[in-house]
Amino acid sequence: MISLNLIIAVCLAYVLLLFVIAALAERRAANGRLGWLRSPVVYTLSLSIYCTAWTFYGAVGYASRSGLEFATIYLGPTLVMVGWLWLLRKLVSIGRTQKITSIADLISSRYGKSNLLGVLVTLLAVVGTTPYIALQLQSVALSFAVFAPAASDTPAALDRTALIVAAGLTVFTILFGTRRLDANEQHHGVVMAIALEAVVKLVALLAVGVFVVWGVADGPADIFDRIEASPIAEWRVDTGRWVTLIFLAGAALICLPRMFQVMVVENSDERHLATASWAFPLYLFLMSLFVIPIAVVGMSTLPGENPDLYVLTLPLRLNAEWLALLSFLGGFSSATSMVIVAAIAVSTMVSNHIVMPIWLALRKDGAMMSGDVRDTVLMARRVSIGAVLLLGYLYFHLSGSGAALAAIGLISFAGVVQVLPALVGGLFWRGATRTGAAGGLVIGFAVWAYTLFLPSFGVSAVMPAEMLANGPFGLAALRPQALLGISGVDPLVHAVFWSMTLNTTVFVVLSLLSFPGPLERVQGAEFVNIFAHRSAAQGWSRSAAEAEDLLAMAQRIIGPAEAQTMFQRAAAEQGKGGYLPDTTPAFLERLERQLAGSVGAATAHAMVGQMTGETAVTVEDLMAVADETAQMMEYSNQLEAKSAELGRTARQLRDVNEKLTQLSIQKDSFLSQISHELRTPMTSIRAFSEILMEGGANESERRRFAHIIHDETIRLTRLLDDLLDLSVLENGQVTLNRAVVSLSEVIDRAIASTVPPGTERGFEIRRTPEAERLQVDTDPDRLAQVFINLISNARKYCAAPEPSLRIVVSDQGGAVTVDFIDNGHGIPASGQTMIFEKFARLTDQARAGGAGLGLAICREVMAKLGGAITYLPGQGGAAFRVTVPRAEARAA
């Protein structure tokens, strides 16, 4: 028989081991060598605090009473973990981005950093956690009693054990849970210790299971037969309870403060969740695997004993003492790890949402005055831890140890899941408001207390039996366990149904009716769209705070070294040296978030608010921010437009510049050309006139020479005429003899003068006489000059074997276009912009016989006539379009 002293010694040794492990982990973490301290395996194992003593001892007891129903407690979390992509991923992501310290902090932060909600959730957590801690104390006390002499199995002895355990756990939790105020509220030592405990309890339960299946029974087949023959052989699960419990357990995984602590707050890498999504269900699976076999074998071997302790008593009674010791350690582990983490989680909430706000309010000059805030926060946590454990002990002391473990656990679950509507609604619905969340929480909490929690103390303990049976004041519709006359339902199902229904309804209706504050809306958008943009919310707009004061405050909360590093980095990012950055809104936001990691969002917000002289972001501030943003956007739009305009101008300038360059080249070549053009006839005129002056030529020679001189003079005259003409046109000194004429007449005249009868050389001109019967208001002589130029150009340059020219006239409404299209090569694209310039010539000048002024004159003439001449590309040859204004009045 193992003595009680040995048990106590083992317990102390085990606790010492935990101390060492936790201390080593803390030291490693302090040195920055996190390594495997933060691996997916440790993360998964830390989640196993879901399996408390309630699982370790209670599951078997539960199975002995209700068969497979116990599995629902693990099926719910399995579904939630496997479905991590739905909710948990978002939750963890938000927790990391917003530096959430607890579930109360999450709710408070989501609904505009509201302290009211923080307090509500904290109270809910305390009330929900207290029975659970009592449950752990009870199971440890009971397991001690198993080893103790029969005489010590009295309520008084159990009470004493529970008190000692509570005191011991308080010391451990204070030592490792409040060693320092972390910037992100992570406790490496504690996490490591509970990971070890997770292994211990899994190994212990598996060992007992293996012992039962292969040691006591003859393997799985025998166990199967034993189950068939046992009192729980029949499937007696109530459908309502089955569904309710799966839901309850799944929701509790998210809402339990201690689960939130390890899953969200202690998470160091979001990818760990991917591993835990299947590894944690596997852990639960293994923990549940041998529950039914142990229960069945226990019932047949140890009839009359407490089924909640089969895990311990089976090996003990079957003389497997070392296994019993291991099993005891497993139960001890389960209880202690749960209590430690729950105490940390709840104390964080209490200190951040209840103690700190009160402390801040009591000091009128607030965070600005001297004194280390860190000490205050830590002290608040230590006191809170003690208080939480004391409450747990008192609950145990008052409720006695009669109630079955499972019942207490489920009451606790039903209490904490009241947070669920506000949590899920806040994560997925931007319309969820603080009013709605608070209303839902209060109603759900009240209904839970009324229908489940208070009656759980036993008939007449808190509620009079009369009230329980007939409702308050004899109102049967308000009977605690049969609201609205729904009786005959399991009390748990009844309570969960009503509390969740009313909670959700009030939450949704009040959210729809109320109007959220600005900060609330900002935070709501931030939470709901966490994956869309992970930027900081615009919380602070004005910054009256002095950087120095802020540094002083931050040092007291997150520690001098860390605060200085943070300020220095911020200053460096702003391009400043030293420790004092400008107190920009972005910096204040970051500082607040950093502080929130230590004291919670609401408190941090209030502290920064005191420093900056603001208590909240006002609508005006947000409007100002929005205005500023709108102005910025407008300015940027203007800039964009201007930049586009600049681009266009630059393009135009480039074109013009190109043209100018080409013109300059043209002009240079013209100068040499014109001197050549002038010089050639002058040379021949001089030469022939010298011959004539010498008088040596006969009559026929003289006539020929005189003729040449005459011809050359005419050429010179024509050249000079052209130049003069152009100059006159360009200077606007021309007088036009406007008249209304038929277009066909003008074209007739032009053709007649360019193609004198008899000189036709197979040049065909195709016309459409019916289209030409249009009246135009123009100077007929000048228009004819343009046409003559175009027709003679076509004759000169058209290189086709059978040259032809089409003259196409069309009526365009206000104007008439006359197209001259030949069937030659046309003009290359590079030349099309240049042909209307003065002195421009595309072919060699020998063939041209002109100075390249023809088209330039045409353009000037058409401009004077109010029309235009353009090159018409893509017609199969050279094509010019002359646009002539119509005679308005006589338009036919």
Add this chain to the structure above:
Amino acid sequence: MTDTPPRNPLFLERRSYRRRRIADAGRLLPVAGLFLFLVPVLWRPETGGPAGTAASGVYLFAVWFGLIAGGALLSRALVRPEDPPPAIRPPEAPQEPRR
């Protein structure tokens, strides 16, 4: 040259497409699990269903394990491609010949 398309766009798209479908499957997994977990409440001994605790237990644990295995496969497939980003990128230049 920043707007040139990735060198192997078809490959990348297939991969990210596959990832999304895996995530879809991951979201559906708990729904399927819930359905299968609710099946036992419909079993009635009088209609010949496997209503005993032993048989139901075997069924439950089998479904449970199936969920875990499915979850493990999906979450591993979901996390893996993110870990080594260079593996997705095709080599920039042909490999140098080995000496």
